Amino acid sequence: MSTTIIDKIKKEIESLDITSIPEEVGVVTAASDGIAEIDGLKDAEMMEMVIFEDTDGLSLEEAIKSDDTLYGLILNLEEDTVKVVVLGGAARVREGMRVRRTKKLLSIPVSEDIVGRVVNPLGETIDGKGAIEGKADMPIERVAYGVMERSGVNEPVHTGIKAIDSMIPIGRGQRELIIGDRQTGKTTIAIDTIINQKYEPKEKRPICIYVAIGQKRSKTVSLMAKLEAAGAMEYTTIVATSASEASPMLFLAPFAGAAIGEYFMQQGKDVLVVFDDLSKHAVAYRQMSLLLRRPPGREAYPGDIFYLHSRLLERSAKLSAELGGGSITALPIIETQEGDVSAYIPTNVISITDGQIFLEGDLFNKGIRPALNVGISVSRVGSSAQTKAMKKVSGKIRLELAQFRELEAFMQFASDLDEETKARLDSGRKYVELLKQKQNDPMPFYKQVVSIYAANNGIFDGTEAENVHAIEETWLGFIERDRKDIFDAIETGRELTDELVAKLDTAIADFKEAHSSYYGS
Amino acid sequence: MKEHYASAVVELLQAGTKPADVFRGLDQTLAAHSHSKLKSAILRSVERKMSRLQSHAKTTVTVVSEEAAKKQKAEITKALTLLEAEPEYELSIDEAVIGGLLVESAHRRLDTTYRSALVKLYRNITK
Known part of the structure; x- marks a missing residue:
């Protein structure tokens, strides 16, 4: 046996606690569908962890062969009994089994080592890279910070998606909902946002947490591979619960993500948490509540379904300077059916969040990807969360697109259009093309600023909408190669000074002269 | 429903009421409410509750x-x-x-x- 293993065993023996403290125990009187009814435990608390003594009566050898400790979570305190959801193999629970209190509310062990790892909602690693030594036990359920403990949202979270960063800007500490039908690119927006954080300076880079709620394992694995390939796993934690897991684990997953985020927020760091998706979370909570015999309400959801999401999302905040100035930015995802945003769960979450990004299947099928409906998407934080540079260039793009949308509808009925209308339509089409972006190819904000500035100042004049992407790519390559100081200045200064504006105007003129083939001459 | 009947029977037995009186009363109550079919389930529940009480004691x-x-x-x-x-x-x-x-x-x-x-x-x- 190697020295390391011997040392580990010695350390465990020395620290083993076998003090004789009486424990409160109960007895399982009924168990089915992952819910156990327990007699006794009269002093038990809500959300307290309990341990099922499934090794009672077994020999040492049999007890060691059995699986890990089986935990339960108390969710119903009734007159004579408590109801417990089993967190793990519910088939191991038997009538007559002893259950003991841990006197600890559900918490997750967190430390810096959790970054870059894949864990389950109990904090157990599932990526095969060994256990994590937790520094702090963060409570799964926690009251959100009060009003006086917060400060205003004024720092941007750059998603790397031009349409979002220019017109629906997200700030650190905001909750921005991503909502749309299946296969419209919701997860892609979240993943691109995570990948884009690699362009942030290391000291300001948010720690990212992706919470997969009831996702297919294959999808989670492919997401992890994408993040690894992009170098984003260095600063990302994945909390994964697959579709085949019991509903209590799906219920706990987003709260575990929030708890991990709070650990870093309390250290003054910024955190980005993606909840993918809360529709599945609501369904899992409904299933659990029905099994706990809680009275069903609208669409069979329990009466506190709104509170479920409101208390989760309220934990996202921008803390005051006195508390370290850390933040949690939340990107909850909701899946709609047939574009129905007036359904129960979508309307609940829309009313909780600070804005929403609507993705439409029609736009997706037309090739407009990301399929954002900019007209009805909104960020209630707005330009407070934009850099000065982006603020300067984004005003025109919003106006152009709004006018284009109106004229586009009108165009279907008009037979003969005047020159001005044609020009506006042409300009609108070019902006729509400009806002299209490849999957998993986020653009750093300084490149976005340069690209949109050029669009606002005629770089696409005299060319067709089909050439927009080629021109943009060439233009950005031109700046990268020959005028890199412009990128550097915007990246560090975050604003468009008069000097930079003059340089950009000169660069546009030089570019057009050097690439006349794009302009039909 | 049966749990309520079972709890009532157990409480009466614990209070010292004669078992014969308790079970006669149970029969009459069940008949009056047309719940006689529940009798065997109620008795099983009473047996479980009593054995639990004894093991706790x-x-x-x-x-x-x-x-x-x-x-x-x-x-x-x-x-x-x-x-x-x-x-x-x-x-x-x-x-x-x-x-x-x-x-x-x-x-x-x-x-x-x-x-x-x-x-x-x-x-x-x-x-």
Whole structure:
């Protein structure tokens, strides 16, 4: 046996606690569908962890062969009994089994080592890279910070998606909902946002947490591979619960993500948490509540379904300077059916969040990807969360697109259009093309600023909408190669000074002269 | 429904009402409410509740052998005091505990068995 293993065993023996403290125990009187009814435990608390003594009566050898400790979570305190959801193999629970209190509310062990790892909602690693030594036990359920403990949202979270960063800007500490039908690119927006954080300076880079709620394992694995390939796993934690897991684990997953985020927020760091998706979370909570015999309400959801999401999302905040100035930015995802945003769960979450990004299947099928409906998407934080540079260039793009949308509808009925209308339509089409972006190819904000500035100042004049992407790519390559100081200045200064504006105007003129083939001459 | 009937029967029996009177009253109540079909389920539930109450009322001490029980008399007394249990107890011999003792009374237990300590150690090491 190697020295390391011997040392580990010695350390465990020395620290083993076998003090004789009486424990409160109960007895399982009924168990089915992952819910156990327990007699006794009269002093038990809500959300307290309990341990099922499934090794009672077994020999040492049999007890060691059995699986890990089986935990339960108390969710119903009734007159004579408590109801417990089993967190793990519910088939191991038997009538007559002893259950003991841990006197600890559900918490997750967190430390810096959790970054870059894949864990389950109990904090157990599932990526095969060994256990994590937790520094702090963060409570799964926690009251959100009060009003006086917060400060205003004024720092941007750059998603790397031009349409979002220019017109629906997200700030650190905001909750921005991503909502749309299946296969419209919701997860892609979240993943691109995570990948884009690699362009942030290391000291300001948010720690990212992706919470997969009831996702297919294959999808989670492919997401992890994408993040690894992009170098984003260095600063990302994945909390994964697959579709085949019991509903209590799906219920706990987003709260575990929030708890991990709070650990870093309390250290003054910024955190980005993606909840993918809360529709599945609501369904899992409904299933659990029905099994706990809680009275069903609208669409069979329990009466506190709104509170479920409101208390989760309220934990996202921008803390005051006195508390370290850390933040949690939340990107909850909701899946709609047939574009129905007036359904129960979508309307609940829309009313909780600070804005929403609507993705439409029609736009997706037309090739407009990301399929954002900019007209009805909104960020209630707005330009407070934009850099000065982006603020300067984004005003025109919003106006152009709004006018284009109106004229586009009108165009279907008009037979003969005047020159001005044609020009506006042409300009609108070019902006729509400009806002299209490849999957998993986020653009750093300084490149976005340069690209949109050029669009606002005629770089696409005299060319067709089909050439927009080629021109943009060439233009950005031109700046990268020959005028890199412009990128550097915007990246560090975050604003468009008069000097930079003059340089950009000169660069546009030089570019057009050097690439006349794009302009039909 | 049956649980309510069962709880009522158990409470009456515990209060000292004669069993014959309790079960005659049960029959009449069930007949009056057309719930006679529930009788067998109610009686099974009463049996389970009564056996649970009886097991809660007694104190059990589990050790590895008779000799161990004699050697650990002082520890057993200390454990019973800690659990605020009656000094009378039922002794159970279980070789699987390896050593130490397990005392259970009402809904409280004190587990200082070697088996539990070794299982805990094993799980900590192999986490």
